[in-house]
Amino acid sequence: xxxxxxVAGFGGVGSLGCRAGSARAAGAAHVAGERVILRGHRESDVxxxxxxxxxxxxEDGYGSSWRREWDGRRYHTxxxxxxxxxxxxxSCYTWAVEHDGHCIGSAGLRVDxxxxxxxxxxxxxxxxxxGRGLGREITRLVLAWAFGVLGAHRIELQVLAGNSxxxxxYLACGFRQEGIRREAGLYPDGWxxxxxxxxxxxxxxxxxxxxxxxxxxxxxxxx
Numbered sequence: 221x222x223x224x225x226x227v228a229g230f231g232g233v234g235s236l237g238c239r240a241g242s243a244r245a246a247g248a249a250h251v252a253g254e255r256v257i258l259r260g261h262r263e264s265d266v267x268x269x270x271x272x273x274x275x276x277x278x279e280d281g282y283g284s285s286w287r288r289e290w291d292g293r294r295y296h297t298x299x300x301x302x303x304x305x306x307x308x309x310x311s312c313y314t315w316a317v318e319h320d321g322h323c324i325g326s327a328g329l330r331v332d333x334x335x336x337x338x339x340x341x342x343x344x345x346x347x348x349x350x351g352r353g354l355g356r357e358i359t360r361l362v363l364a365w366a367f368g369v370l371g372a373h374r375i376e377l378q379v380l381a382g383n384s385x386x387x388x389x390y391l392a393c394g395f396r397q398e399g400i401r402r403e404a405g406l407y408p409d410g411w412x413x414x415x416x417x418x419x420x421x422x423x424x425x426x427x428x429x430x431x432x433x434x435x436x437x438x439x440x441x442x443x
Contacts, residue, residue: 251315251365253357258315258327265316265323266301272345281383282343284405284412317344317358324349327358329366329375336373338366355389363393367421374420380405381413394427395419 251258273294280287308314314328325344332338342358344350366372378401379386391397395417403411 249365249369251361253361255319256324256354256357256361257318258358258361259318261314261316261326262323266298268323269301269345270296270298272347275345275347278343278345278347280407281380281386282341284407287408315362317342317354319346319349319354324354325358327362329362329370331370331372336371338370338372338375340366340375340377351385355386356392359389359393363419363424367424372421374418376416376418378414378416381415387415387417390417393419394424396423 249258250260274290274296276287276290309330311332312328312330314326316323317325317327324346325342327340327342329338329340340359340362342355342362344354363375366375375395376398377390377395379390381400396419397415398418399416401414401416404414405412
């Protein structure tokens with residue numbers, strides 16, 4: 221079974237993600253990194269989201285279903301962001317991602333306790349912050365928590381095959397490509413493939429051991 225260290229046993233954003241809720245209510249921890257904090261959602265996060273326009277290219281990275289409801293508006297409404305809230309799903313852990321005092325996105329795990337695995341999702345809605353390595357930091361924080369605290373055997377995800385920035389992030393964090401879901405998403409310009417990626421606890425531990433042996437300077441340059 222999963223280890224339970226003050227955690228209720230089991231990516232948010234994305235087609236496999238969980239509804240945004242309180243990370244603590246679902247049992248997930250408050251996790252702090254060098255530049256980001258993973259925490260439960262707050263009402264002020266809605267205000268942070270409303271400050272930034274809808275980016276169709278970014279939204280497409282999480283699946284195409286959102287386009288069926290999109291009316292072309294450039295900004296979300298408060299009603300849309302707060303509608304349909306439900307009690308936290310016990311199989312989901314969701315975090316708001318905080319940077320410089322503001323929410324910039326979310327991350328999540330949907331857990332299958334019988335198989336000791338979890339599906340990971342992450343998304344940043346602040347365009348100016350992409351490409352700065354924040355996605356890698358968030359992913360590494362979630363992986364450390366999932367493998368070290370939750371005791372997961374495997375973390376998996378799916379990513380749009382054309383989303384090279386996200387793919388490079390996941391590869392840098394240790395994920396391996398395992399397969400392709402061919403023409404799994406219908407977009408305005410046609411069918412798109414999704415890559416399936418996964419990381420095992422044994423692989424994660426081996427990579428962490430190698431990074432420690434390399435020393436802080438080498439480990440930092442690899443991020």
